[in-house]
Amino acid sequence: MEQRRIYGKSHWYHETQSRATRGDALPLVPEAAHVDDRFLLDLTLPDDLLNACDRWLQPARALSEMLFPDVVQVNRLHTFSAYDRLSTALTVAQVYGVQRLCNHYAARLAPLPGPDSSRESNRRLAQITQYARQLASSPSVIGSVSRGQLDEVGLTTPDIILINQIIGFVGFQARVLAVFQASLGHPVRWLPGMPMQEDAPAERFAVVTAGWSSDLPAITLSYATAAQLAALERWQLQPELAGLAPLLAIDPDALSLLGETLTALSQPSTPHLLVALLTARINGSQHCFLALAERWHGATGLPDAVRNGERALQAWGHNHPFEHAVIQAAQLLTRAPDRFSAAQLIPLQEQGFSTADAVALLAWCGLSGWLNRLNIALGNE
Numbered sequence: 001m002e003q004r005r006i007y008g009k010s011h012w013y014h015e016t017q018s019r020a021t022r023g024d025a026l027p028l029v030p031e032a033a034h035v036d037d038r039f040l041l042d043l044t045l046p047d048d049l050l051n052a053c054d055r056w057l058q059p060a061r062a063l064s065e066m067l068f069p070d071v072v073q074v075n076r077l078h079t080f081s082a083y084d085r086l087s088t089a090l091t092v093a094q095v096y097g098v099q100r101l102c103n104h105y106a107a108r109l110a111p112l113p114g115p116d117s118s119r120e121s122n123r124r125l126a127q128i129t130q131y132a133r134q135l136a137s138s139p140s141v142i143g144s145v146s147r148g149q150l151d152e153v154g155l156t157t158p159d160i161i162l163i164n165q166i167i168g169f170v171g172f173q174a175r176v177l178a179v180f181q182a183s184l185g186h187p188v189r190w191l192p193g194m195p196m197q198e199d200a201p202a203e204r205f206a207v208v209t210a211g212w213s214s215d216l217p218a219i220t221l222s223y224a225t226a227a228q229l230a231a232l233e234r235w236q237l238q239p240e241l242a243g244l245a246p247l248l249a250i251d252p253d254a255l256s257l258l259g260e261t262l263t264a265l266s267q268p269s270t271p272h273l274l275v276a277l278l279t280a281r282i283n284g285s286q287h288c289f290l291a292l293a294e295r296w297h298g299a300t301g302l303p304d305a306v307r308n309g310e311r312a313l314q315a316w317g318h319n320h321p322f323e324h325a326v327i328q329a330a331q332l333l334t335r336a337p338d339r340f341s342a343a344q345l346i347p348l349q350e351q352g353f354s355t356a357d358a359v360a361l362l363a364w365c366g367l368s369g370w371l372n373r374l375n376i377a378l379g380n381e
Contacts, residue, residue: 032100033107038064039173041104043180052356056264056363059257064173066254067166068108080159083112087125088132088163089170095136096174097194097338100181105170124153128163135167139376140200140284144215147377157216158250164377165254168370175366178337179345179359188341196336200284204381205307212287214379218246227252235259239291240266244374262371265364270298274323275330275361276368281306282334285372286381299323325351329358330365337366 035042039061050057068089072082090105115121127149135142150160219228231252236245238259248255266272273296280289293303302323305316317324325347333340348358375381 029103030107030110032103033110035104037061038068038104039176040180041100041177043100043177043184045180045184049183049356049359053359053363056261056360059260059264060172060176063169063254063257063261066257067162067169077156078158078162079154079156080162081115083109083114084125084128085162085166086112088128088166091129091132092136092167092170093174095133096171096178097336098174098177099189099338100177101170101174120153124155127153128155132163132167135164135373135377136171137195137197139373140204142373142377144380147215160216161247161250161378164374165248165251165258167377168373171373172363172366172370175333175337175340175369176363178333178340179362179366182340182342182345183355183359185342188339194336194338196339197282197334199282199309199335202307202309204284204286205281205289207286209290212243212375212379212381214243214247216247216378219249224249225252231255231259238262240288240371243287244371244378247378248374258370262367265360265367267364268295270323271326271361272364273298274302274326275365277303277306278327278330279334279365279368280372282331283369283372283376285375287375287379288368288372322351326361329362333362333365334369 032041037043039057068085069082072080072085074081086105086109090102090109093101093105115125131142131146131150134146147160150163155163219232221229224232228249232245232249232255235241235249235255238245240262241248241255241259245255248258273292277289277292277296280286280292289307293307296303299320301316305312313327317327329340329344329348332344345355345358348361349355353361
């Protein structure tokens with residue numbers, strides 16, 4: 001029997017070594033590349049829900065266009081090409097397994113010429129792919145060694161900040177899509193054998209005070225542009241961005257859009273603090289967790305229960321049905337967005353959340369994971 005041979009990036013799971021020719025097969029869903037809304041990927045939603053979420057969807061849509069333009073000009077300081085950006089996005093999408101997202105980035109990546117087949121290029125792409133997969137799936141393993149490995153393969157400081165923004169953004173996008181699809185009652189479609197993210201080791205949270213310091217050089221004020229200075233002045237006043245802003249201001253437009261999304265979703269309510277605590281605990285961001293625990297004003301004992309892990313949290317939640325519904329939804333969305341379904345939304349609605357409020361709360365969950373990863377990846381806790 002004649003053996004079939006299939007070439008190209010016509011599937012979700014791509015190898016780090018690519019072919020230099022343009023004769024690749026089409027992706028599984030080639031039309032997924034052509035969408036009017038590159039954030040929601042043309043997901044059909046009720047007008048009232050879209051209108052209720054418009055304030056935070058607008059900057060998110062702008063970020064998707066900014067991070068993944070059709071044409072990217074590279075230079076000595078900005079070496080991340082369009083292929084690098086979409087390859088990184090596809091790697092992250094694969095980790096989370098949201099089919100619509102995987103189809104989109106696979107379809108956009110497929111026609112692009114990959115890097116040359118030299119040892120240096122293959123090593124660079126392999127390191128980028130490994131880093132993206134680790135930060136997406138097990139952020140607590142990322143540290144100064146991981147950042148050093150990116151530097152060794154030629155990534156500049158702007159490149160390293162960009163790759164972390166891309167990884168965080170695609171994780172946010174995956175969770176927003178998962179929540180919106182759940183609100184429509186779409187069936188869950190996840191690949192058998194796809195692992196669920198494990199919680200960060202409890203030892204990271206044994207201390208009750210900790211600082212955070214950047215592991216990369218911040219912008220130099222005397223050489224900063226007017227746009228960088230304006231973005232820094234505005235967003236370093238936001239508590240969640242205070243330490244990150246001097247780094248993220250290297251790309252002031254991306255910082256401003258992240259800040260606008262954050263401002264639109266952030267609330268000082270108990271459910272929002274609880275969701276952020278849970279994501280910080282699962283992802284392993286000690287700095288985020290301790291800052292949130294200081295601001296906690298809800299039921300006593302909850303931050304300690306979150307700190308102590310799953311068993312303690314389940315025991316605490318038995319007598320708190322409102323918090324229990326929030327915990328169950330946020331945990332699954334953080335650990336495995338591909339498995340998130342209407343079964344996690346219904347308990348929130350039974351506790352008094354409207355669909356729009358539940359969606360916004362869980363979008364905040366995705367954004368909190370983005371902030372966790374930026375703190376872990378760009379500094380030392």
